[in-house]
Amino acid sequence: MSAKKTRTSKKSDALQAQLSRLPESPGVYLMKRSSGEILYVGKARNLKKRVLTYFSGTPRFDPKTRVLIRQIRAFETILTETEQEALLLEANLIKRHRPRYNVFHKDDKRYPSLRLDPKASYPALEVVRRIRKDGALYFGPFSSAQAVRETLKVIHRTFKLRKCKTHPLKPRPRPCLNYQINQCLAPCARQVSESAYRKIVDEVVLFLKGRTPQLLAAIQKEMEEASRRLAFEEAAVLRDKMLALKKTLEKQVSVCTDFKDRDVFAISRMADLAVVTRLHIRGGFLLGTQHFEFTHTLGTDAEALGAFVRGYYEKGHFIPEEVVTAVALEEGDFIERALSADKGRRVRILTPRRGEKARLVGIAVQNAQNRLKALAEAEASDLDRLLRLQRRLGMPRLPGRIECIDNSTTFGAAPVASIVVFEKGRPKPGAYRRYRIRTVSGPDDYAFMKEVLHRRFENAAEKDFPDLLMVDGGKGQLNVAAAVARELGLEKAFSIVAIAKKDREKGETEDKIYTLHRADPVRFGREVDLLHLLERIRDAAHRFAVAFHRKRRRARALGSVLDSVPGVGEKRKRLLLTRFKGIEGLRKASLEEIAGLPTMTEKTARAVLETLKEKQDKPSERGAL
DSSP, rough: OHHHHHHHHHHHHHHHHHHOOOOOOEEEEEEEOOTOOOOEEEEEEEEEHHHTTTTTTTTTSOOOHHHTTTOOEEEEEOOOSSSSHHOOOOOOOHHOOOOOOGGGGSTTTTSSEEEETTTTSSOOEEEESSSSSSSSEEOOOOSSSSHHHHHHHHHHHHHHOOOOOOOOOOOSSSOOHHHHSOOOOOOOGGGGGGHHHHOOOOOOHHHHHOOOHHHHHHHHHHHHHHHHTTTTHHHHHHHHHHHHHHHHHHHSSSOOSOOOEEEEEEEETTTEEEEEEEEEEEEEEEEEEEEEEEOOOOOHHHHHHHHHHHHHTTTTOOOOHHHESSSSOHHHHHHHHHHHHHHHHEEEOOOOOSSHHHHHHHHHHHHHHHHHHHHHHHHHHHHHHHHHHHHHHTTTSSOOOOEEEEEEEEEEEOOOOOOOOEEEEEEEEOOOOOOOOOOOOOHHHHHHHHHHHHHTTTTGGGGGGSSSEEEEEEEEEHHHHHHHHHHHHOTTEEEEEEEEEGGGGGGGOOOEEETTTTTTTOOOTTTHHHHHHHHHHHHHHHHHHHHHHHHHHHHHHHHTGGGGGTTTTTHHHHHHHHHTTHHHHHHSSOHHHHHTTTOOOOOHHHHHHHHHHHHOOOGGGGGGG
């Protein structure tokens, strides 16, 4: 028997011995690789029964999942007294370890929601991408930023909530332009009472909760009362509001006759792709459809969808009266009790087989399948593009991960660099990096790049290397990157190319891609889509670097003078610059105006004015203002 087979046999024996000792009690299990990396965290009311299913060899899982299960070399169990404790422990362990195959509990920050704080004196809507349990009302998440903009457009046109984002609301001597064009009620200038504004906020809440028919009935009643009082102008405003809401209602589809709030969930999977689709139904009207896309999921549809539903509502999303699912959820009774406890009233989880609700499930399933098909086709197209790019650039392996570096500076001042990452042809913003140049003074693009590449790769693990590194520039930048790779012994770790802008004066019609193994640029011919992909990555790196450079330059320009004033920290600096709209406005302010601000004293105010005068008198330091 070979050494490899002997080692495998020992692992199997150890695993079998551990399986035989499993207790028949509730708890949590952690599936691991041989390296100790946690692949998956699950919970069970009977640990022995559940864990054995992963190693039984029965066709409980699809072929792809069985391949993933074969990566498991060890597992760990944690016993709990009750199934409810196992449920909570599982959620905490997933948040702590973020296992690769527990994708359903990861944050959905990319989906925007609307936040409204009812505790504020004059609440305003704001777009957020993370829901917190802070007492505010959250509506969404919306499927896209465009959907949020359309909703806000209707709200501002119909209800005229304030658009300014200041917290708390700052009083103004006169209203802003939004009031002049009839897009705001100007609470900042006290043109509307707090009680009247609060009433409008309540209407907005009804609208966002999908209670448009109820809101229309209330507005119609109010309009009729205004007509009886001969308040015809007020009645006309209410009429216009009602007509605008009716137009919005016409776009919504009535799908239920019982007018209940419910969410409908369905899941569709193929290979390593999965899609969960949610139908958003409020008051019997279908307000929208939302898709959540994942890769590498372990378990059955019942386990995966159960984990998703639980994680979705744990984030603070509105819990409806009914949750309808395409498959009966794993531990559905416990999830139902948890949701009921969070809502403070009974929540039902249903898996209908016939009737009106089964029809809704069919709609959700069809949407999930269509989305999955579109994703699979897009993934196949991306793979084809990367295969062609590998062939065109003469790379030894597929460019699954592409990194691009770009520098940004203004005549050598506040130099920065950025690295953006694309995986499988798509941006991966969470992996983007920003660098402040530390060791170079003056404008030296090659030196900037050399420093950043050393910092990027000196202590990086091999698994974090890109397949293709792209530098913005020509052959000079390419040679710098190649030299750094040689210094670090990484000349074979990844491929390197440079991208240079076309020279219109020389009649060039496209950007140029330089590689290390040829003198002239790569010609793409009819495969111009490959060049467009590289240009898109380069442009993303450029935008990221420029935005960071502007932020640094702005911070230096605004903060340089006030940073030297004794007693002025970050909070006071922000207060002064905001109140007087920058350094010039602050210089024109009087001692009394500055000293009268919250947290400011006369001594500190005098120090501010003296410092500003001193800096103004020194011509060499004016540019720093």
